Amino acid sequence: MKKEISKIYNPKGVEKRWYDFWMDNGFFRADPNSSKESFTIMIPPPNVTAELHIGHALNNTIQDIFIRYKKMKGYETLWMPGMDHAGIATQNVVERQLAKEGLDRHDLGREKFVERVWEWKKEKGGKIIEQLKTLGFACDWDREVFTMDEQLSKAVTEVFVSLHERGHIYRAKYIINWCPRCGTALSDEEVEHKELQGHLWHLKYPVDGSPEFVTVATTRPETMLGDSAVAVNPEDERYKNLHGKSVILPLLNRKLKVIQDSLVDPEFGTGVVKVTPAHDPNDFEMGERHGLEKINILNEDGTLNENAGQYAGLDRFEARERILKDLEAEGLLVKIEDHDHSVGHCYRCSTIIEPYLSEQWFVKIAPLAEKAIDAVKSGKIKLHPKKWIKTYDHWMENIRDWCISRQLWWGHRIPAYHCEECGEIMVAREEPEKCAHCSGALKQDPDVLDTWFSSWLWPFSTLGWPDKTAELKSFYPTNTLVTGNEILFFWVARMIMSGLEFMEAVPFTDVYLHGIVRDEQGRKMSKSLGNGIDPLKMVNLYSADAVRYTLLSLAPEGQDIRIGEKDFEIGRNFTNKIWNAYRFISSKIDDKDLPELNYSELELADEWIISRYNYAVASISDDIENFKVSSALDNAYKFFWGEYCDWYLELIKERLYSDDEARVNSALSVAVHVFKGTMQLLHPFVPFVTEEVYTELSGEKSIMLSSMPISDESRINRAVEDKMSLIQELSTAVRTIRSQMSVPPSVKATLILRSNSKENLEIIEENRSYIENLCKLDSIELNGKSERPKLAATDVVKNIELIMPLEGLIDIELETERLNKALHNVEGALKAVENKLVNKSFVKNAPPAVVEKEKQKKHDFSEKVTKIKTNLKWLTNAS
């Protein structure tokens, strides 16, 4: 009975069916009580607002590879899934929704608004989870968590209070990054610096009690309204006359002291700086040093406040224009220079950030950073690729305190309580009833915590911390963290700090940092550019396996990836190749029971593919263990397509089509053995198609329950591979002649081989049918007595002379050209080798084995040259 199998692999249906099967059978579930060694990966939690993009697809494919590989290696694997509440992003989404109804969040009030966000989350949020499933990811979905879940919130409170108790959290009035659109403070990491073309405006400030002026240079002229001094470098000779004097702030006519501070760079601008302590971090420092007034001129929304005099109420950029115009009218704007500088933007809404003076909560980070630096330095945590270690060190060593309070409503409320009577602040796990100091009424701090303040606890909060759970015991520390390199500081570094502080152990042992997926022109994919590729569309078009395969095959280790929609054909073609190899083998099996692989009955091709297979098993496993996943896939591809399909399956066709059942069975048993193993190796990369063909072929329940093949190094046989490569080279040479001389497969040809190597002749004699079948030859004559034909195409392979009589078919001119080219090449190679051997220091210094090799080469090349020359002569004589 022949099974009807489609000529083309049709993934539709297959993928959904298997995913449901895996889920229904609980294959993704992790058992904390298992006796097996555990292997754990924490998913980088996608934002609840996120929709699947190609970066998620890559990130999670890599994780899935590790998880599926380790599971088949016998580990108890846990891939912990979950989502991030994404404070700003989520609040923005719901606020936009409200705006459509003509409302803002204040119309609802805090409680109602937060309710509304939860509603939104239930209805529209978390789409990405379902989307991830279409790509086949083996997360333990039963464990899915959300950073705002009760358990995780408990962890956040515990950490805040406990850090506070340890003196690592403080509240202070400081210059922070303020997003006027989001209306909240941001941490340094949440500010994206973009290089902008700006201007350096030179402004004249009149010197008090003198007809003179000083000229200051600024990129933000509107901040002059908040100036409380001008500063010069104390060493600057040009301005020594100003020491002790004052200047008059134009427009507002305020008197400003001239101060001296070594922070001022005499080389930059005019060497005189306006000092605005409330709106610039450097000026803030100077203000502290010189006891200057801090004049805040901005409202929270970026408009100017009452301190801005006649400019109050204007937007900051409008104010800039107006101020410049007014200064110009007074003749105080003396020069405008082009000036490129980097400007901070909000990472969520791209609004230009204002350095803003406000009261915020901070984490004193230096004490935490110290241990985290050491964890990486000592190798307790390894970064892959290693190049990130330097970047990590540099960042950690220069880290500044972490501003963790956000003026948002969506997030974890800060567990601090302010006394309405005496102003006392109490930090506590449970809300205290009254002020411990004066028994006054308490009000909880209105701010919420930075979203990253919950995600930095991810490796243990997801496992039930601060409770002592079985999960924590089994799965912490986790093993590998896979994430984009852009998130190293935001998240990875902070998890290391929190893990060491609260678990007293690293949160993971290895960090795999991959690059960013870009479009074909190397641009970041973004909504505004419209150059994104929708992974779901690609899954629909090409299959999930194809998407996974393509992404990975294009992903150089840790580097950015360029990709276009058409590239997904690579993956589709590969799965189709698997399908057809399966189809071929399976058509030969029919219903019969397959005999076990019998190593004593193998012929050359079998031994060869088994040797190559065992080599492939070793190299692919090595690659995965060493975090070289795309190299692993490349090796799997090369073996499966380039060796198994291109050579082995071709070599056994003669046996498979024969009537001799024993011959059929021996070939088939090897073919199936190697195919099954290859599917297992490939399963982590392309889980669906491998599951489909593996189970069909083996009758087993699931490939996921099978064990990853282990390389039997004793089957790697160099001698066999050498023999086989002789067959391959000869075959290629014959095929080349046929192709060049346009001899179609339908025309059978004869091949004459001549050699004085007894060894090579024996190999060919034993395996002549391989060459005959691969090259569609009638016969091969080995060192025969027949006359050399007048007209023949020729070649030389490993000192074996190939002669193909092609009377009537040969194009003499073409063949001459071909031989001349070959001659030229070999002569070049010969020359290079000779040059080496003539060089006395080479012979003296190079290892003997290398010298010996070169001598052998020289011998071979010169012999080949002679033979080609002879063949050329024959051609000339014949024409």
Added chain:
RNA sequence: GGGCGCAUAGCUCAGCUGGUUUAGAGCACCGCCCUUACAAGGCGGGGGUCACUGGUUCGAAUCCAGUUGCGCCUACCA
């Protein structure tokens, strides 16, 4: 300003600790083939002074230094 990375075929990239004939793959290109797994395929072919300069070495795409170009990160770039 500092740091890191990249530069190999028309394009995307392999090439790990120097020695695989004269550097590989995929895509693209050319030729032949609907050969009894696969035209989403097979077989063959063309195409590269490995960015530049210098150094180390018997020997460099590979190691070192510098130069140029590009990218990313980072900074108290008024």
